[in-house]
Every structure is written in C-alpha cells, then in structure tokens.
Amino acid sequence: xxxxxxxxxxxxxxxxxxxxxxxxxxxxxxxxxxxxxxxxxxxxxxxxxxxxxxxxxxxxxxxxxxxxxxxxxxxxxxxxxxxxxxxxxxxxxxxxxxxxxxxxxxxxxxxxxxxxxxxxxxxxxxxxxxxxxxxxxxxxxxxxxxxxxxxxxxxxxxxxxxxxxxxxxxxxxxxxxxxxxxxxxxxxxxxxxxxxxxxxxxxxxxxxxxxxxxxxxxxxxxxxxxxxxxxxxxxxxxxxxxxxxxxxxxxxxxxxxxxxxxxxxxxxxxxxxxxxxxxxxxxxxxxxxxxxxxxxxxxxxxxxxxxxxxxxxxxxxxxxxxxxxxxxxxxxxxxxxxxxxxxxxxxxxxxxxxxxxxxxxxxxxxxxxxxxxxxxxxxxxxxxxxxxxxxxxxxxxxxxxxxxxxxxxxxxxxxxxxxxxxxxxxxxxxxxx
Numbered sequence: 072x073x074x075x076x077x078x079x080x081x082x083x084x085x086x087x088x089x090x091x092x093x094x095x096x097x098x099x100x101x102x103x104x105x106x107x108x109x110x111x112x113x114x115x116x117x118x119x120x121x122x123x124x125x126x127x128x129x130x131x132x133x134x135x136x137x138x139x140x141x142x143x144x145x146x147x148x149x150x151x152x153x154x155x156x157x158x159x160x161x162x163x164x165x166x167x168x169x170x171x172x173x174x175x176x177x178x179x180x181x182x183x184x185x186x187x188x189x190x191x192x193x194x195x196x197x198x199x200x201x202x203x204x205x206x207x208x209x210x211x212x213x214x215x216x217x218x219x220x221x222x223x224x225x226x227x228x229x230x231x232x233x234x235x236x237x238x239x240x241x242x243x244x245x246x247x248x249x250x251x252x253x254x255x256x257x258x259x260x261x262x263x264x265x266x267x268x269x270x271x272x273x274x275x276x277x278x279x280x281x282x283x284x285x286x287x288x289x290x291x292x293x294x295x296x297x298x299x300x301x302x303x304x305x306x307x308x309x310x311x312x313x314x315x316x317x318x319x320x321x322x323x324x325x326x327x328x329x330x331x332x333x334x335x336x337x338x339x340x341x342x343x344x345x346x347x348x349x350x351x352x353x354x355x356x357x358x359x360x361x362x363x364x365x366x367x368x369x370x371x372x373x374x375x376x377x378x379x380x381x382x383x384x385x386x387x388x389x390x391x392x393x394x395x396x397x398x399x400x401x402x403x404x405x406x407x408x409x410x411x412x413x414x415x416x417x418x419x420x421x422x423x424x425x426x427x428x429x430x431x432x433x434x435x436x437x438x439x440x441x442x443x444x445x446x447x448x449x450x451x452x453x454x455x456x457x458x459x460x461x462x463x464x465x466x467x468x469x470x471x472x473x474x475x476x477x478x479x480x481x482x483x484x485x486x487x488x489x490x491x492x493x494x495x496x497x498x499x500x501x502x503x504x
Contacts, residue, residue, distance in 0.1 A: 073502045077433045077450055078486065080354045080393065081498050085437050087349030088266065088341045088493045090128050094135035097264060097340050098197075100143060105195060107262040108338040114143060117193050121258075122147035122162050123183055124199030125207045126278055127438045128266050130157040130164055131492035132199040137161060148186055149199060150179045150207045152440075155490045169206040170443075171224045176209030177217055180247060183208075187255040195260040198252070201341075202268025202438065202494035204278030205241050205248070212244055212312040219306040220244055230299040231403035233369060234269055238279040242324055243292040243316060244309065249285035249324030250275075250332055259334040266341035268438075268494045270367045270398050274337050283337050285324035289316030343397040343495045346437055350395055350498060359393035359502070368398030368499065372412045373470075375400045375499065376419035376432070383430045383501035392503040399496045400434075408474020411442025413497055414449045417484065418475040421451030421459075422466050428453050431502040435486050438494035444476045446485040448497070458482050 086092075099106045103114050114120065120143050122136055129149040134157050137145065148163040156166055167176030190196060211220040223244065227237045242249030253261050263282040265274060275283045293313055296302045302310065315321045325332055344366050354361040364382055368375055379396060386392045400412045410418075413434040420432035435441065435448025459466055459482050469478040479485045 073431045073452065073504060074450060076357050077431055077500060077502050079357065080350050080500060081433060081435055083353035084346035084350035084498045085491050085493060088346045088437065088495045090132040090493060091135045093341045094132060094139060094264070097338065098136060098139050100140050107197065107264070110262055110336050112195050112260050114195070115193055119144045119146055119194045121186070121190055121194055121196045122149065122199065123187065123196065124149035125204035126199070126201030126266070127152050127155055127169070127203040127490070127494040128201035128492055129199050130155055130159070132201065132264065133159055133162045133164070136197065148179070148183050150176065150183070152203055152207065155492065157492070167207050167209065169203045170228055171221050172206045172209035172217065174217060176207050180208050180210050184247065184255055187252070190256045190258045192257055192259065194258045196256055196258050198261065198263040198282050200263055200278045200281065201266040202278060204281065205238055208247055208281055210245050210247055212309070215306070215308045215312065219309050222306055223309055226301050226304055229404040230301060231401055232295060232299055233401055234399065235273070235276050236295040238276050239287045240292045240295050241279045242285055242287065243289050243313060245279065248279035248281050250280060250283050250329065251324060252281040253335045254325070254331055261335045263335065263337045264340045265337060266493065266495055267339055267343065268496050270369050270496065272339055272342055274339065282335055284327040284329050284332050286327055288323060289313055293317060341493065341495055346495050346498060347395055347397045350500070354393040359391050360389040361393040361395065362388065363395045366397045368396045368400070370400060372400035372402050372416040373419040376416045377423065379432055379499055379501050380420050380423045380430070383503050384427065386503045390503055394501040396499040397496060402473065404473050406472030406474060408469065408472040409444060409477060410473050410475035411444055411448070413441040414444070414446065414475035414479060415470065415473065416499065417449035417451045418466065418470050418478055421456045422470065424451060424453055425456040426453070429504045433486070434497060434499045436497050437491060439488040439491040445487060446476060447488045448486050449475065449479040449484045450486065451484055455482050455484050
C-alpha cells in the first residue's frame with residue numbers, strides 16, 4: 072500500500088502542472104483581445120499571433136494555446152525533446168536532443184530565428200519556455216562547431232555543477248540564449264509563459280533565459296569552468312571565444328534594463344511549489360499527516376537522501392506520515408553506469424533503509440525522465456533492499472558506479488511514466504507507517 076500511495080502522490084503533483092491546465096488559467100482570447108496574465112493586446116485584421124517555444128513541455132503548451140486561440144491567425148514553431156511530440160494544427164513542431172544538443176536542434180533553432188525575423192510590427196509573439204530549452208535551442212559561437220559545444224555540455228553535466236552554473240556557461244556560448252532571442256523579432260508585443268525547472272524560479276536561468284535579460288557575464292562563465300577544473304578540457308576555439316568575451320571583444324548578453332527588452336513580458340506560469348501543494352493535498356486525502364520539508368532542495372543526491380531518511384526516522388507527527396521535498400539534486404558522475412539523479416537519491420536512501428522497516432523513499436522527475444534513462448526515478452524501502460540482498464546485488468557498488476538504473480531494474484524499483492509533457496523539477500517524498 073505504501074508504494075501505491077507514494078506513486079499516487081507523485082502523480083497528483085505532475086497532474087497539477089500540466090500545461091493544458093496552466094495555459095487555460097493564464098491565456099484568454101475574447102472579442103479580438105488577447106489577454107496573457109496581466110497584459111492585453113488587440114488583434115487587428117493584419118496581425119498574426121506567433122507561437123514559439125522550446126522545452127520538454129513545449130508541445131503540450133502549444134497544443135493548449137491552439138485550443139484557446141481559435142479563430143486567430145496563428146503561426147509559429149516550437150522545439151521539444153524526442154518522443155515528446157503532440158499533434159499541432161498551425162504551429163510547426165520540431166524534435167531535437169536533450170540534454171546534449173544535436174544537429175536537429177541547430178536546424179530548428181535557425182528556422183525559428185528566421186521566422187522571428189519575418190514578424191511584423193502588428194504581430195504578437197507568445198514564447199513558451201520550459202526546462203530542456205538550454206539544449207533544444209541549439210547554436211554555437213562563430214568559428215566553433217556543434218561537436219565542440221556538445222563536448223562542453225557533456226563536461227558540465229558530469230561535473231557536479233548546478234543548473235545555475237551550467238546555464239551561465241551555456242548563455243555565453245549562444246546567440247539566442249540570455250535574453251537575445253527577442254532582439255531578432257520586429258514586434259513590440261511579446262509575452263513569455265514559463266514553467267520553472269529551477270530552484271528559486273530565477274527566470275534568467277530557466278532554459279538559459281532566452282527572453283530574459285542576463286545579469287551574468289563572460290567572466291562568470293569562466294569562473295564556473297575554473298571552479299570545476301574544466302577550463303583545460305575545453306576545445307581551444309571555445310576557450311578563445313570566452314576569453315574574447317572577457318576582454319570585451321565579443322558583445323555581452325543584454326543586461327537588466329536593456330531598452331530593446333522593455334516590451335518583453337516574462338510570466339512564471341508553473342512551478343515546483345504548485346506541484347508540491349497538489350502532492351500534499353493528495354497525501355492528506357489518503358490519510359497521511361503531511362509536511363512539506365522544502366521546495367528548494369539542492370545538493371548532492373546522496374546528501375539529500377540522508378536528509379530525507381533522517382527526517383523520516385525522526386518524524387514527530389502522527390502516523391502514517393508523509394514528508395515532501397521539491398527541488399533538484401546533483402550528481403558528480405564518476406562511474407560509467409546508467410542512472411539519473413533521482414535514481415541515485417533513491418538508491419542512497421535505500422542503503423540507509425536496509426534494516427529500517429516502515430519507511431519508503433521516492434524520488435522522481437516531473438518530466439518523466441531521469442538522466443539518460445527511460446525512468447522518471449525510483450523508490451526504495453526495506454523490502455526492496457532485502458530483495459537486492461537475495462539477488463546478491465552490491466548496492467554500494469551500484470551507487471559508486473552511478474549505476475542505479477540497473478540496480479532498480481533488477482529489484483523492481485523503477486518508476487516509468489513516459490513523457491509527462493511538463494517539467495517543474497523533482498518530487499522527493501518519504502512515507503512513514
């Protein structure tokens with residue numbers, strides 16, 4: 072029953088941040104007036120509503136807008152991750168690779184840039200942004216090539232750098248990220264609708280902030296690379312690009328207060344907090360005394376596992392109890408196994424729970440994918456760990472080699488949802504009976 076309840080609570084969190092639900096809350100079109108959050112625009116006979124976007128939720132966000140904006144001249148292009156496509160009638164849909172960009176992403180981004188340049192002064196642009204856009208909006212500096220940017224992305228992903236640090240670097244290797252995308256368009260009516268996959272909901276970091284003024288600098292990007300000892304591993308052309316930026320020989324990203332971004336309105340429409348509140352409501356309905364421990368959990372997956380297990384073991388409330396955390400852990404990859412941050416967290420928690428009955432730990436991504444795997448995450452409890460012992464699996468070795476997927480595949484702990492069409496970071500929970 073613990074396992075079924077835990078998955079039900081996670082599913083409730085995901086359902087609460089579905090774009091079909093969120094877009095209808097924030098976008099309306101009536102009598103020739105388009106309302107987006109607190110902004111309103113008149114749709115004239117000569118105007119087109121352009122919908123652009125990038126991210127794991129881009130297809131579902133675009134599909135919802137097509138349902139809302141009936142009877143409107145609608146065009147555009149959105150880029151989403153492979154296997155996240157949905158049928159669209161008016162908006163072009165492209166699929167590309169994540170978390171490391173590929174050639175399809177480069178081509179789709181170039182096509183988006185061309186369409187943006189074709190917009191007119193009477194047009195309205197709606198931009199749909201969700202996690203994953205940093206890879207899906209793909210380009211590279213002059214003189215570099217895709218393989219060199221792919222190398223940098225891969226180095227960052229394995230370094231233990233958090234999303235803030237990674238996206239500071241990514242913004243300074245791009246001509247569309249870091250507030251540069253709206254500079255391509257001719258319209259003065261622009262609204263971005265954003266689903267946050269970033270702790271703290273910093274709009275300049277989500278998806279590398281393509282429509283948000285960027286407070287970071289080339290110097291900040293170099294500092295991140297130095298911090299994780301990656302500078303010496305950079306392709307020479309990338310290193311030279313960043314050095315030129317630091318020397319002022321390459322233009323910085325547009326900073327807060329930039330005049331050409333004054334017409335760009337950025338709205339947060341979905342977040343981990345919304346998902347956590349829905350999870351709490353579901354847990355209470357199932358009879359659990361429930362507490363949200365944190366909505367801003369960060370740090371190494373193993374450290375967060377220890378924190379969650381410790382909170383469960385010292386649970387002061389009534390039983391059954393449920394502890395919820397939201398956020399995003401990191402993993403410094405040292406092994407060559409298969410897994411993701413949520414599976415790593417669940418395995419680390421399982422090792423701690425090996426001899427402790429009555430506690431279940433679940434960690435899963437609201438986007439339905441955890442690292443380069445087909446699972447959203449995993450759960451662990453004493454029964455699962457006993458099964459591992461019976462199968463003579465060395466849990467510590469699987470953890471050390473970052474091979475949690477194979478551990479949970481053999482013990483039955485994987486959570487597989489398929490693409491969820493949303494992305495607001497991770498849900499971590501403990502069930503105490």
